[in-house]
Amino acid sequence: MKYKIILGALLFAVCLISLNIGSYPLSFFSVSSDIWHHRFSQASVILWEIRFPRMLLGLLVGGSLGLAGAAMQGFLRNPFAEPGVLGISGGASLGAVLVLYSGLSSAFSLALPLGGIVGALIFAALLYFLAGPLSIHALILSGIALNLLAFAGTSLVLNLSQNPYARLEIVFWQMGSLQDRSWNHLALAAPFILTGAWMIWKNRNALDVLTLGEETAQSMGVNLKRLQWIMIFGTALAVGAGVAVCGSIGFVGLVVPHLLRPWVKHEPGKLLGISALGGAILILGADILVRLIPAESELKLGVLTSLLGAPFFLSLIFQMRKRVN
């Protein structure tokens, strides 16, 4: 109970700070009274049209990354599993890049999230067939191969692209950011993210039972095939839609469940909820940080999370080495 209050309070705090911080100085409280009384000041437009969607998108994308990371780790019973490590985010990214490149995204706005989701689904399906029934080594290797494939595909698109402006757009988009996202972005991504998250959340007890291994879970009525599809589809929907509108934001799904797992006594089902909270806090916190760090052009969110995440991954390896010795 205590951890939920702590995380809830933290989340509330970062939400408020996120609304208050930016290149244009404004106070959330005075401006919200403007909005309330229908006084449309410049500040109120910035708050409503820029800061609010940015904050809500951070909340959603961070939450879905945390949740999907916890779901993958619980389902595969492996603390190294994560949509990014397994190549699902890479697939989403490639799908979205192809949509950007082909110009489909300017033709109809749903194309971008759909491209991301389809890319994520295709890569998730490839992962499923490459890795077979849950061999951890095969899975990690498949993840590496899929990440390489996604990288190669994206490079190829950049290589072939004639328009330098489009190239730049793709490169920047890939770095992952919540900057300048609108209510439209939010409306595009939210239904998919929420559907994916809901699919995973509904099956949290089955993740708990998997702690006892597949055979015991099966004997207790868990349909493994169905569960595998739900987890892969749910993750692809939640992560794919997020990546499509925000670019790839790495390591959140790995770091957050890891840090929070002891808080819920290692229970995979309970971990889902607080990982979603933790992911949202981390993304919003990082998004506040990129706005505070003075730089020529704003530091990209995905760059920051990767900068933080890589050393964390290394420290995990060191911990494991210590345990082995």
Place this chain on the structure above:
Amino acid sequence: MTTLIRAEKICFSYEGTKILDEVDFDLNAGEMVGIIGPNGAGKSTLIRVLAGILHQNRGDIHYSSEAGKKIHGTELSRSISYIPQRQEIYWPLLVERTVALGRFPHLMSDQDLNEEDKRVVESAMEATGIVHLRDRPVNTLSGGERTLVLTARALAVEPKIILADEPVQGLDPNHELQVMEILHARVKSGCGAAVVLHHLNLAIRFCDRLFLLDRGKIRASGKPSDVLSSENLKQSYGIQAHRIEVGNDFFLLPWQRI
């Protein structure tokens, strides 16, 4: 006496190798049957087929409730508890939560435990004597304690049928007896249990009937004293054993290979 499981002419092949060949098996309420036989005879395969984890290539299995009604699907997963050989526990859950996993078949996939569930979990921990371990992470337990926790998990299903694959493997004599006594107590209260055992004397001591599997076929079934004849031991295990009578009981001392 109600028949809980009736399996007829079960065949199972894996990658072209026949592992079970026309196996007939039955389990009644209130009895413990032992599935014995040499390594590779198909004991674990049989128990996994009975638990619905593997599917037989041929043959039928019928499950019934105590009232004689046919059961399947969700109701079946609520009625059967399967205890695998060398069960892994992937996360260091607390003992109480590990036992509570046994309530899963009775919950919807997103429900929490209610008062009744908690009461069942509590009584499963009492029956196995692990109440004092409730707040320990399972990775800190000894082998014996761990087996008791997993046994309690199986009891928390409130099964009518218990299918256990070598539940006493790697235990000291005290824990061996404790686990067998716990299962036996459930049998006396109306469950049926099928237990794969390597330890022939435990089979003699606790089982009402034995099925002797040998290269995928049932070589003999019935009372332990009949099944464990010197001819059967010679044919299936390739051993000669001293048979020692103690009052109305007997036990076997494997003496030499033939």
